[in-house]
Amino acid sequence: xxxxxxxxxxxxxxRVGVLTTPHGEIKTPAFVAxxxxxxVKSLNPEQVKDAGVxxxxxxxxxxxxxxxxxxxxxxxxxxxxxxxxxxxxTDSGGFQVFSLGVAYGKDISKIAKITDSSLLIPxxxxxxxxxxLAKIGQDGVSFKSxxxxxxxxxxxxxxxxxxxxxxxDIIFAFDECTSPVEDLKYQxxxxxxxxxxxxxxxxxxxxxxxxxxxxxxxGEVDEFSTPSRKRxxxxxxxxxxxxxxxxxxxxxxxxxxxxxxxxAEINVDGKYFDGFGIGGSFAKEDMSSxxxxxxxxxxxxxxxxxxxxxxxxxxxxGIENGVDLFDCVLPTRLGRNGTIYTKFGKIIITNTKFRNxxxxxxxxxxxxxxxxxxxxxxxxxxxxxxxxxxxxxSIHNLYFITHLVDNIRESIINDTFYEYKKEFLQNYKSR
RNA sequence: GCGUCGGUGGUGGAGUGGUCUAUCACAGGAGACUGUAAAUCUCCCGCCCUCGGGCUUCGUAGGUUCGAAUCCUACCCGGCGCA
Numbered sequence: 001x002x003x004x005x006x007x008x009x010x011x012x013x014x015r016v017g018v019l020t021t022p023h024g025e026i027k028t029p030a031f032v033a034x035x036x037x038x039x040v041k042s043l044n045p046e047q048v049k050d051a052g053v054x055x056x057x058x059x060x061x062x063x064x065x066x067x068x069x070x071x072x073x074x075x076x077x078x079x080x081x082x083x084x085x086x087x088x089x090t091d092s093g094g095f096q097v098f099s100l101g102v103a104y105g106k107d108i109s110k111i112a113k114i115t116d117s118s119l120l121i122p123x124x125x126x127x128x129x130x131x132x133l134a135k136i137g138q139d140g141v142s143f144k145s146x147x148x149x150x151x152x153x154x155x156x157x158x159x160x161x162x163x164x165x166x167x168x169d170i171i172f173a174f175d176e177c178t179s180p181v182e183d184l185k186y187q188x189x190x191x192x193x194x195x196x197x198x199x200x201x202x203x204x205x206x207x208x209x210x211x212x213x214x215x216x217x218x219g220e221v222d223e224f225s226t227p228s229r230k231r232x233x234x235x236x237x238x239x240x241x242x243x244x245x246x247x248x249x250x251x252x253x254x255x256x257x258x259x260x261x262x263x264a265e266i267n268v269d270g271k272y273f274d275g276f277g278i279g280g281s282f283a284k285e286d287m288s289s290x291x292x293x294x295x296x297x298x299x300x301x302x303x304x305x306x307x308x309x310x311x312x313x314x315x316x317x318g319i320e321n322g323v324d325l326f327d328c329v330l331p332t333r334l335g336r337n338g339t340i341y342t343k344f345g346k347i348i349i350t351n352t353k354f355r356n357x358x359x360x361x362x363x364x365x366x367x368x369x370x371x372x373x374x375x376x377x378x379x380x381x382x383x384x385x386x387x388x389x390x391x392x393x394s395i396h397n398l399y400f401i402t403h404l405v406d407n408i409r410e411s412i413i414n415d416t417f418y419e420y421k422k423e424f425l426q427n428y429k430s431r
Numbered sequence: 432g433c434g435u436c437g438g439u440g441g442u443g444g445a446g447u448g449g450u451c452u453a454u455c456a457c458a459g460g461a462g463a464c465u466g467u468a469a470a471u472c473u474c475c476c477g478c479c480c481u482c483g484g485g486c487u488u489c490g491u492a493g494g495u496u497c498g499a500a501u502c503c504u505a506c507c508c509g510g511c512g513c514a
């Protein structure tokens with residue numbers, strides 16, 4: 001993997017670049033489509049590509065449970081398995097530590113509302129008895145499968161082994177995404193754990209890269225790993241995934257900066273992370289400062305991925321503050337649930353007023369959905385619970401988001417970033 | 432015509448003397464969703480409302496009762512059976 005910065009946004013951390021992977025180039029900043037279970041929900045790869053997507057992100061936890069990382073490996077890696085010829089990434093399962101752990105069954109998610117009363121509780125209330133599917137252990141996390149209840153223990157080493165089997169171009173260190181509900185003491189404790197796990201992830205990664213391609217080093221697999229005969233089969237040989245470390249630290253400036261420094265400096269025999277993820281569950285108001293603190297410290301020449309973000313306004317914020325990659329479930333999840341992006345804000349297509357609206361979602365949008373279907377028809381598909389509804393809405397939403405990020409990229413190249421930002425946000429928030 | 436069963440909110444269908452504006456589902460309305468436990472979830476869904484409550488409802492009209500969607504009578508409507 002190689003990253004080249006082509007242009008910088010003046011007086012900011014922003015930049016335009018090209019990330020070269022074994023499966024092609026990614027022009028950054030870029031939006032990464034989420035394909036958790038080796039599919040971008042409701043879309044085939046051709047539709048994903050036509051929506052402007054350059055790279056797809058799968059998930060370690062989900063693919064480990066189903067169909068199993070060895071099957072993906074034997075299929076030729078995640079890209080070949082899902083018939084996606086472009087670049088791929090896999091997330092480490094660190095987010096599931098959060099979403100299936102403290103956030104399980106609760107109204108806590110990636111973005112916390114500042115009005116959450118829980119955030120005002122000063123001390124960490126003990127709810128360790130609350131039902132959850134992920135529990136943090138000594139050196140890893142035990143997961144209770146949401147599919148069948150079976151128990152799995154995932155360590156940083158295990159996550160990396162799985163990801164090598166999944167065979168994406170870019171993989172992530174195993175981390176702990178913390179809840180903003182946690183107090184400072186817990187954030188510190190979790191951060192230290194994430195740093196330890198980062199080092200172990202990198203170490204395992206290097207070990208796998210250095211080991212003979214055909215089999216795992218005998219006797220050195222940990223008790224939780226599945227010893228296998230061969231490594232991920234690269235689609236075109238020369239399989240060398242890049243590993244990104246993940247910065248955490250909650251909403252604390254000191255922790256964020258400390259984390260950025262430590263993650264940037266972690267190395268195993270002089271080998272560092274190839275890029276960085278910025279993780280965590282934020283209050284929206286805290287996000288830009290957190291990103292800025294971190295990116296001021298991370299080495300400029302390596303790519304940075306803001307994990308799980310975001311909404312249209314988040315891209316301007318992130319890119320201005322030095323983020324190169326974003327991924328988010330929103331375009332596809334919102335699409336499937338009937339919410340559609342437009343440059344004048346989101347609309348809920350099932351609303352009564354669209355039942356007889358015979359215009360496309362956006363008259364000047366070049367996506368397949370807008371070129372061929374009316375709001376009335378899409379509303380009809382949703383009301384009728386037809387599968388095509390989620391597909392058409394996802395196509396538009398993905399197109400909208402990828403092109404928004406592309407436009408921001410162009411605006412940096414053309415030195416019109418701030419004008420474009422102002423114009424877009426004015427329209428987007430006008431409704 | 433006689434007999435019989437039944438008529439409940441937009442629909443289907445519970446309820447068969449008080450806890451009934453009436454379970455539940457569907458339809459309808461609005462909203463949420465940020466490294467996907469998610470084609471999911473939440474709320475509303477008689478009228479009025481100062482959101483605490485007020486008022487009117489279970490084919491229609493009477494009646495019994497402290498109290499009726501629930502019991503009685505008549506009528507109207509529908510299904511079925513017999514003429």
